[in-house]
Amino acid sequence: MxxxxxxxxxxxxxxxxxxxxxxxxxxxxxxxxxxxxxxxxxxxxxxxxxxxxxxxxxxxxxxxxxxxxRDQSVYLTVEWLRKLFSDAIGKRQRLFHDDETTAFRLFNGEGDGLGGVTIDLYNDCALIQWYSAGIYAHRDNILDAIEAVYPLKAIYHKKRFKEGGKYIDADDFVRGERVDFPILVKENGVLFNVDLNDGPMTGVFLDQREVRQRIKEAYSHGKTVLNAFSYTGAFSVYAALGGADKTTSVDLAKRSLPMTIAQFSVNGIDFEAQDIRVMDVFNYFDYALKKQLSYDVVILDPPSFARSKKRVFSVQKDYVTLLEQALQVTTKEGVIVASTNYSGFDMKKFKQFIKRAFHNQHATYKILETHAQPEDFPFDRTFKESNYLKVVFIQKLN
Incomplete structure (x- = not known):
């Protein structure tokens, strides 16, 4: 022991x-x-x-x-972990019985009772993320326990801690049968290519499922949509399926182009009718202003921290500036979907950022709706940082 x-x-x-x-x-x-x-x-x-x-x-x-x-007889044994994972699965029965969604979070760290590890389900494959060498030291019991409570074809993992000076393994396969990637998963009936063995990302952020659906249902039809920090274009796919006149996806990463094309294509969307740009988002705002482009819906979901050759972006320091620039390319009565997964401040402070940005631009606004983490991303109410996701739908009034 x-x-x-x-x-x-x-x-x-x-x-x-x-x-x-x-x-x-x-x-x-x-x-x-x-x-x-x-x-x-x-x-x-x-x-x-x-x-x-x-x-x-x-x-x-x-x-x-x-x-x-808080039981002195309990350790991280397979038996105890089986009960923990079984309880988590029991809380997600609605998702297990939803034929339109086959990718969601199975276990969410401290929100489900064991901090430092998360488990995502992609069809019949699991992706485990380890956030410290400490929890990774208990990996065998954790792997045995999850295999005991749920039938999995394969288990892959991501190490979110440094090991030998590096964060990423060359091969993320752990157990089961190797899978040929990408695989197709469903989310609200929308298809996504995912790859569990290609670096730190998989192709879709699962915690934005409900936000994407709202954009598709209520904010896309007949609209022009700008998806900033678009990654693989998930918001753009939903917007296009919701009847958007056109989507524009902007991301600095070069691989965002082929990955976004792939996501459009698997959903039967003509990607050539959309606009996909590989460039810095702030540079794109400058370009849009120069070309007098404006959008009915602007989606802002930046990383908490990002560095390019010419710029360092921090949500805490730069989100107000980001909102100000987005406002300049948003039509009157248009909607900005402001989102962040930064855990260092709460929704109250995030709304203060929004207020400051609109004030600086002499604009008025109305908050239409707000979102936090979906049901499969529970948080620990005693640890406020675990309630990290903040999304605000803001209508620009003038």
């Missing part, structure tokens, strides 16, 4: 751990400074020596690990 180390918790943290807090920050205890073995069990103790909870040590950008039980 993996070694267990007792950590005396600073008194100011005791109550919140009794109330269910899962995160283990560096400020929890000075004793963490002496722990170096990834995956080791941490028993959190009161200053009086009473057991509070058990977690594991896994150093990642969010901290030093996660609590997973």
């Amino acid at each position: 993996t070694e267990t180390v007792k950590i005396t918790v600073d008194q100011r943290f005791v109550t919140q751990y009794y109330e269910g807090y899962q995160h283990i920050p560096g400020s929890l205890s000075t004793a963490l400074e002496s722990v170096t073995e990834e995956g080791i069990y941490l028993d959190l103790m009161t200053p009086e020596g009473l057991f509070i909870a058990r977690g594991y040590y896994g150093h990642q950008n969010k901290g030093y690990g996660w609590v997973f039980t």
Whole structure:
């Protein structure tokens, strides 16, 4: 069995751990400074020596690990993990019985009771993402447990932590039968090519399922749509299927062009009737202004941080500027879909960004609807950063 180390918790943290807090920050205890073995069990103790909870040590950008039980007899055994995964599957029965959706999140880290690991289902294939070497140290039990509770053709994985100075394995195949990629999955009846063995991304971000459907149902028919930071064009595909007059997809990554063409094509959409641009989004805004282009719907879903040869983009520092530029190419009564997955601020602050951008541009607006994570992306209410997704549909009034 993996070694267990007792950590005396600073008194100011005791109550919140009794109330269910899962995160283990560096400020929890000075004793963490002496722990170096990834995956080791941490028993959190009161200053009086009473057991509070058990977690594991896994150093990642969010901290030093996660609590997973308040039962001193529980470890990350196959038996316990089987129960954990079975409970997660039970909460997702609606999705399992939805023939129109075959790709969704099966297990969402701390939101389902074990931080540091997520599991996505793509047809009969699973993709596991490990966020620290600490949780990866328990991989065999986790793999055995998920195979025991759900029939899978193949398991692939992504390491989101550095190993040997690198984040990415050359081969992400783990168990089962190797799959010929890309495979076709369905989301609300829309088809997507996905590849689980080609770098850090798969081809579609599953947490935007409900937002894409709203764009298709209520915001696309007869509209011109600009999809900024388009990646593989998922929002554009939905917009086109929703009856958009034309979509424009803009992304700096060169591979976004062939991947977006592929996503249009599998859905029977003439990609040549759409506009796909490989260029910096801010440069495209300048181009659109110069050409007097405007759009009825502008979708903004940037990465939290991105670096190009000429620019560094940070959501926290630059989202207001991004909104200001988007406003300049949005028609009167047009809609901006502002989105971010940055966990460092909440919806209240995000709405302040929106207010500031419109104020700076002397424009008025109305918020039409807001969205957060869908049902298969539950979050831990004691750890606000796990409630990361913020999407606001904003109508420009003048």
